[in-house]
Amino acid sequence: MLEEVENKAKDSNMPDFHILRAIVSHFQKLFDVPSLTGVYPRMNEVYTRLGELNNAVRNLQELLELDSSSSLCVLVSTVGKLCRLINEDVNEKIMQVLGPEDLQSIIRKLEEHEEFFPAFQAFTNDLLKILGKIFVREIDDLDAIVPAVRKLKILSY
Template structure:
């Protein structure tokens, strides 16, 4: 009877949840059976049964919150509890807090791309740079970054050498290099024409052919004279021959 009275006092206390507490038809003081035993505890079985239902509902709520957590914060993994282990309200509150924190962060960072957007970006990168698997994405990114750095340094150097503005696009750099090559080719052609004394391309070819026919015998003659006169310098051939007179 003391235990029942203690349970009844707990249910009637201000700390008891209003929905769980059920008023009895009588109290310990005003309900006395004929055998002299006090009554007024008829509401206790109903309340305990309601508690049991609420505990089962807590397990169902925990499963639902876990599904929601896996959907919204899949990186925040929590080991599932054993069905035989009781679910605490603190566990449910923690799961709700994690979900609310994620929602607040998304609201603050509204520009953060969604997972489908990130997947689309990675897929597009794979198509652009011929990456067959996700494992090859990071190495190819590093390779692209390295090549881009080399190209940027090369373009910066060309801008400085060609005295171009740093904002000049690559097309301007290519055009300037092409013009410079044309100027160099024209200068080389002019020097060849001056050296050979002609501007006709056919005449240049003829003179080169004459040179090929003349130079080998002339070189052999010079080498023979050097050995015969026992000298090593071509400039000494004429003075040595004059001294032989």
């Protein structure tokens, strides 16, 4: 752009060189373009992205049956309300299928699992290490524990 301005004769409608340089510099700062050669590609990228976003907004406005002049704030608010309704509906259907008693029992079982599992995991890891040292090979699979213990039992007779 700067080259075009320098090469053209001064026109009364044409902004001067310093204003154009300030505009380009501002664009570089806004869109993180370190060199002048990156300005055109980034402009094209911004333009393409803006077109995609405008298409997405128009599509959402159509799907939600909103007026095309409605603001992005209205669009986001409408999508948020729709998501809340869907979540409430899903929660309600889960409650209908499982029932409140079943849901409470599932929650109780999950709490028991959270309490029991860390101790079981620590015990299992210790057992794997001990068996690995005894058999001088790494035992890293839960399925290998029972055969290793059977082998120890046979060896102890």
